[in-house]
Amino acid sequence: MDEKQIIAKRIAMELQDGNLVNLGIGIPGLVPNYLEEGKKIVFQAENGVVGLGPLTDEDTYLVNASGMKATILPGGAYIDSLLSFSLIRGGHIDVTVLGALEVDAEGSLASWIIPGKKVPGMGGAMDLVMGARKVIIATTHTNKGKPKILSKCTLPLTAAHQVDLIVTEMAVISVEPDGLHLLEVHPDYSVDDVVNATEAKLIVEKVETMKGM
Amino acid sequence: MKAEISAKEFKNLLKDGLTIMVGGFLTNGTPEKLVDLVVESKVKDLVIICNDGGYENAGVGKLFTNNQVKKLIASHIGTNPVVGDLMQEGEIEVELLPQGSLAEKIRAGGAGLGGILTPTGLDTVVQNGKQIIEVQGKRYLLEEPLTADMALIGGAVVDKYGNLRYLQTTRNFNPIMALASDKVVVEPFETVDEIDPECVITPYPLVDYVYREEK
Numbered sequence: 417m418d419e420k421q422i423i424a425k426r427i428a429m430e431l432q433d434g435n436l437v438n439l440g441i442g443i444p445g446l447v448p449n450y451l452e453e454g455k456k457i458v459f460q461a462e463n464g465v466v467g468l469g470p471l472t473d474e475d476t477y478l479v480n481a482s483g484m485k486a487t488i489l490p491g492g493a494y495i496d497s498l499l500s501f502s503l504i505r506g507g508h509i510d511v512t513v514l515g516a517l518e519v520d521a522e523g524s525l526a527s528w529i530i531p532g533k534k535v536p537g538m539g540g541a542m543d544l545v546m547g548a549r550k551v552i553i554a555t556t557h558t559n560k561g562k563p564k565i566l567s568k569c570t571l572p573l574t575a576a577h578q579v580d581l582i583v584t585e586m587a588v589i590s591v592e593p594d595g596l597h598l599l600e601v602h603p604d605y606s607v608d609d610v611v612n613a614t615e616a617k618l619i620v621e622k623v624e625t626m627k628g629m
Numbered sequence: 630m631k632a633e634i635s636a637k638e639f640k641n642l643l644k645d646g647l648t649i650m651v652g653g654f655l656t657n658g659t660p661e662k663l664v665d666l667v668v669e670s671k672v673k674d675l676v677i678i679c680n681d682g683g684y685e686n687a688g689v690g691k692l693f694t695n696n697q698v699k700k701l702i703a704s705h706i707g708t709n710p711v712v713g714d715l716m717q718e719g720e721i722e723v724e725l726l727p728q729g730s731l732a733e734k735i736r737a738g739g740a741g742l743g744g745i746l747t748p749t750g751l752d753t754v755v756q757n758g759k760q761i762i763e764v765q766g767k768r769y770l771l772e773e774p775l776t777a778d779m780a781l782i783g784g785a786v787v788d789k790y791g792n793l794r795y796l797q798t799t800r801n802f803n804p805i806m807a808l809a810s811d812k813v814v815v816e817p818f819e820t821v822d823e824i825d826p827e828c829v830i831t832p833y834p835l836v837d838y839v840y841r842e843e844k
Contacts, residue, residue, distance in 0.1 A: 463654040477797035483655030501729030536707025543729035546749045576752035
């Protein structure tokens with residue numbers, strides 16, 4: 417498994433049967449590939465579908481939030497942007513999984529702009545991070561060797577103090593009021609490896625081997 | 630039946646400086662033929678309100694490639710490099726808003742509300758210049774209403790009265806924009822005799838014109 421597959425597989429284990437889940441683009445989109453048999457997750461896409469199914473090549477007016485042709489599962493619904501974001505902002509989404517440029521010890525996330533370089537816009541990310549009951553960040557631990565998990569984000573924020581869990585190819589880290597707790601480490605790495613690749617201070621108490629690896 | 634409108638009649642409604650809402654999400658549900666007619670009309674200095682900047686040669690993106698836009702209000706422009714370039718060069722103004730806030734601002738405009746209060750964007754650059762209001766002990770951003778001179782609606786199944794429902798995910802911003810604009814022009818993706826009243830999403834009194842392509 418490559419980095420992205422490790423992250424997606426570990427996050428799939430966090431989703432509970434019956435959860436309503438919104439996945440961001442990139443690594444989060446790989447999560448459904450790793451769901452345990454029999455676990456029923458309902459995926460919502462912010463462009464207006466509840467019960468999103470796999471991608472398709474067939475002619476359709478149904479797209480996912482990346483604009484790719486997709487399918488809807490039995491029991492699904494098409495909704496407008498207002499209801500879609502009412503679900504998101506109103507706390508009806510159990511879990512959202514999103515990528516990050518930076519995430520910090522206070523649970524703040526930066527994911528939508530690199531000033532002067534890249535300005536894609538926030539899309540639905542700010543509402544998702546603010547409104548979902550649980551926010552999981554799916555990210556590589558570093559970007560070309562540079563830590564992405566910082567004591568404080570340097571880029572403009574997507575939202576402050578909203579992240580609950582950070583999953584990387586190296587570790588699983590939870591965000592608590594007293595800081596970042598290192599929960600699990602991938603068998604290919606040591607606790608020191610993770611600490612050294614993390615700019616933020618990690619609270620290391622009871623560390624387990626990363627589940628599912 | 631709502632007034633049918635030809636390409637020529639539609640172009641006669643267009644003028645420089647209009648604020649136009651365009652439905653669609655990454656062009657899914659965008660009325661491409663109406664956008665093409667706006668391109669042909671060569672009107673300029675438009676203010677475009679759309680979820681995103683479309684693509685270079687699709688959706689509202691065509692209006693940027695043709696230099697017809699003064700300002701874009703959207704949640705995402707990452708799929709159209711032309712918008713980013715024009716913004717960096719100072720040729721156009723882009724106001725980026727969280728997608729849920731954009732939808733609610735349009736709804737507020739169409740629903741006669743003075744704005745909406747949302748926690749989204751607090752403690753980010755989105756709150757710059759906006760009022761923060763505390764309600765029941767929680768902080769919210771005041772997002773003011775948005776309205777437009779015209780809405781271009783796509784994805785629609787239109788019946789003989791002008792009622793609309795929408796095909797699959799093409800619904801997105803279309804019904805909200807139909808509520809918030811002075812003149813609502815629909816490009817039918819399909820026509821039927823009558824839509825079951827329980828399934829009508831946009832009732833016909835909101836619709837001003839249904840575009841009819843000349844054969």
